[in-house]
Amino acid sequence: MxxxxxxSRTGFILAALGSAIGLGNIWRFPYMAYRNGGGAFLIPYLIxxxxxxxxxxxxxxxxxHRFRASQPQAFHRGNKSWEIAGWWAVSVGxxxxxLYYCVVIGWTINFFFYSLPLSWEPNPGDxxxxxxxxxxxAPTQIGGIRWSIVLSTAFVWVACWQIVSRGIxxxxxxxxxxxxxxxxxxxxxxxxxxxxxPGSAAGLxxxxxxxxxxxLEPRVWIDAVGQTFFSLSLGFGxxxxxxxxxxxxxxxxxxxxxxxxxxxxxxxxxxxxxFSTMGFMAQLQGLPIDKVMKSGPGLVFVAFxxxxxxxxxxxxxxxxxxxxxxxxxxxxxALSLIEALASSLTDKFEAPRSRIVAIICLxxxxxxxxxxxxxxxxxxxxxxxxxxxxxxxxSGFLVSVFASWILGRSxxxxxxxxxxxxxxxxxxxxxxxxxxxxVLAALFVxxxxxxxxxxxxxxxxxxxxxxxxxxxxxxxxxxxxxxxQKWRSGPEG
Ligand code: PHE
Numbered sequence: 001m002x003x004x005x006x007x008s009r010t011g012f013i014l015a016a017l018g019s020a021i022g023l024g025n026i027w028r029f030p031y032m033a034y035r036n037g038g039g040a041f042l043i044p045y046l047i048x049x050x051x052x053x054x055x056x057x058x059x060x061x062x063x064x065h066r067f068r069a070s071q072p073q074a075f076h077r078g079n080k081s082w083e084i085a086g087w088w089a090v091s092v093g094x095x096x097x098x099l100y101y102c103v104v105i106g107w108t109i110n111f112f113f114y115s116l117p118l119s120w121e122p123n124p125g126d127x128x129x130x131x132x133x134x135x136x137x138a139p140t141q142i143g144g145i146r147w148s149i150v151l152s153t154a155f156v157w158v159a160c161w162q163i164v165s166r167g168i169x170x171x172x173x174x175x176x177x178x179x180x181x182x183x184x185x186x187x188x189x190x191x192x193x194x195x196x197x198p199g200s201a202a203g204l205x206x207x208x209x210x211x212x213x214x215x216l217e218p219r220v221w222i223d224a225v226g227q228t229f230f231s232l233s234l235g236f237g238x239x240x241x242x243x244x245x246x247x248x249x250x251x252x253x254x255x256x257x258x259x260x261x262x263x264x265x266x267x268x269x270x271x272x273x274x275f276s277t278m279g280f281m282a283q284l285q286g287l288p289i290d291k292v293m294k295s296g297p298g299l300v301f302v303a304f305x306x307x308x309x310x311x312x313x314x315x316x317x318x319x320x321x322x323x324x325x326x327x328x329x330x331x332x333x334a335l336s337l338i339e340a341l342a343s344s345l346t347d348k349f350e351a352p353r354s355r356i357v358a359i360i361c362l363x364x365x366x367x368x369x370x371x372x373x374x375x376x377x378x379x380x381x382x383x384x385x386x387x388x389x390x391x392x393x394x395s396g397f398l399v400s401v402f403a404s405w406i407l408g409r410s411x412x413x414x415x416x417x418x419x420x421x422x423x424x425x426x427x428x429x430x431x432x433x434x435x436x437x438x439v440l441a442a443l444f445v446x447x448x449x450x451x452x453x454x455x456x457x458x459x460x461x462x463x464x465x466x467x468x469x470x471x472x473x474x475x476x477x478x479x480x481x482x483x484x485q486k487w488r489s490g491p492e493g
Contacts, residue, residue: 004168005245011173012250013258014180016242018332019233020263021183023104026326027300029267030207030274032227034293037214038207042268044215044224049264052439053228055431056396057239057256059403062415064243065252066407070344071237072483074244078406085398086237087479090341092395093236095475096387098337098364100380102160103371105330106152107132108323111301115308115319124305129377132301136374139382139463143374150372154365159331161361164338165354168245172335179328186325191269193318194276197311203279206289207271222443226388232263233333235395237340244343252416274299281307300326338364350488378459379467385456386468389447391475397440404432 006012033041067074072086110132114120120127129135136143163175194200214220229235243252281303282289292303308319338360345356371380403412409429416428455461456468 005247007169007173009250009255011169011177012242012246013255013262014176015172015332015336016239016255016259017262017266018176018180019238019242019336020231020259020333021266022231022233022329022333023101023326024227024231024333025263025267026270026274026329029227029231030271031293031299032223033207033271034275036217036220036223037211039210040212040214041220041224042208043210044221045227046264048221048224048228049232049260051431052225052396052436053232053234054256054260055428055436056234056400057232057260058252058416058428059399059412059432060234060239061243061246061252061256062412063399063403063407064240065246065250065415066411068244069240070244070340070347071240072344073347074240075402076487078402082398082402082406084479084483085395085402086344087482088391088398088476089235089237089395090344091475091479091482092387092391093238093337094341094360094364095367095478096383096391096471097236098334098341099367100371100383101330101337102156102334102364103149103153103368103376103380105156105327105334106149106372107301108327108330109152109155110148111305112320112323112327115305115323116316118305118309118315118319120305121309124302124309127305128301133377134374135377139375139378139459139467141375145369146372146374146376149376150369153368153372156331156334157361157365157368160334160338160364161357163335164342164361165357167353168339172339175335176332179332183325183328183332186321186328187266187269187273190273190318190321190325194273194280197276197280199280199283200276201279202282203275203277203289204272206279206293207275218446222446225439225443226393229392229396230388231267232260233336235392235399236337237344238336241340241343242336274304277307278303281310284310348482348485348487378463381457382459382464382467383471386472389451390444390472393440393444393447397437397444400432400436400440404429 006015033039033045035041036044063071063074063078067077069077070086071089072083075082075086132146132148134143134146163171165171166174233239243250246252246255278289278292282292285292292306293299304322305319308315308322311318338357341360342353342357345351345360346353349356370376412429412432413425416425451464451468456464
């Protein structure tokens with residue numbers, strides 16, 4: 001029943017890479033690396049990418065390719081009682097990530113325009129938190145809706161609607177073929193530019209200097225695994241949804257290598273841009289690097305504008321390029337999130353794609369509104385933390401178990417085009433069957449203990465219960481409810 005298909009292998013790889021490369025590479029990776037010992041982080045990260053990331057990427061590709069279906073339908077076909085695990089993945093993607101992700105993409109549009117007149121001067125911190133976000137004093141104080149953010153968020157949802165409703169070949173593939181090369185050129189330009197800024201060497205040194213003592217801290221490894229998931233878009237049903245449109249003879253192992261390698265390279269390169277620029281700023285202000293480095297949203301939306309303002313010339317151009325590449329990176333990831341949900345719902349309800357996508361985008365826009373108020377940043381932080389630490393980790397665990405136990409060794413290897421007796425084939429299966437589930441379960445428990453002993457970021461506990469625990473419960477309830485509905489033309493449809 002699937003008529004749509006990728007027009008070319010390049011189109012598929014660009015789309016999968018577009019999903020993987022996102023805001024996570026540009027602000028999350030550099031900061032994670034820095035916090036966990038600079039160069040020392042690269043070692044656990046690369047191990048985690050090569051071990052867990054690569055194996056799960058192949059597993060998700062194989063599931064999509066084998067069943068030619070979205071994750072809920074694929075899981076149902078493998079074993080009826082697994083359908084809910086598929087809905088969990090797409091529900092975590094939509095409610096747990098897309099709703100706020102589209103708001104952050106919206107910010108990049110606002111900042112693109114702010115970078116032309118350098119609106120953030122003289123104080124980028126005050127500008128971002130006070131004038132732009134109108135951040136309230138506490139997460140319980142909702143504060144008003146920020147209309148400039150609502151407007152840019154609406155634009156993002158309309159763009160997603162327009163592209164995803166056109167389908168895979170004429171929507172997503174066409175858009176990605178334009179967006180990805182543009183984003184790569186922009187990033188390379190920024191890389192060369194920032195590399196030659198005075199002081200960049202000190203920034204790069206802070207980024208790449210190894211600190212092996214950190215390797216003994218479990219936290220470093222946990223961050224490395226979390227970053228692997230987030231960055232490679234694993235556990236959301238996205239890769240499954242994209243792989244269903246691949247031709248029979250696709251080389252999944254080679255595709256997985258391209259996606260994983262490309263995403264990792266991009267993260268490392270984005271780190272060079274961010275750290276060189278921070279080095280430049282540190283030299284300018286005569287401060288050590290760690291005083292100018294800020295985490296998360298602060299890094300991109302505060303420290304970067306500050307750095308741009310201190311550039312000797314071409315400031316609007318540098319800012320505009322930076323926020324444009326951030327926008328493109330974010331949008332290509334959002335498209336994949338929406339596609340994963342849309343293909344799951346069209347499978348189940350047999351409704352036309354255009355109608356389903358329109359409903360998702362309209363509902364999504366209204367859902368996003370809760371992150372556009374004065375307390376939006378706090379809410380985003382709380383939801384993101386719980387979704388990544390629990391929702392995603394659980395989802396990865398389930399995919400790993402499904403692929404290796406339910407789909408099974410020989411089918412998995414058939415689809416991966418692997419040699420059944422090769423050492424590497426056996427190693428993948430062993431990773432998926434034992435090591436990855438074990439590591440993910442440990443991660444889950446470790447996060448739970450940490451969160452129960454200490455309120456995350458010192459937020460008020462009732463807030464954490466409602467927005468964190470409640471959110472997870474709501475995602476579970478929705479997944480369960482959809483699972484109970486009838487397949488319009490049977491799951492084999
Ligand atoms: N992988 C994307 C990034 O690095 C984020 C993302 C998460 C994309 C979830 C899709 C789904 O930013």
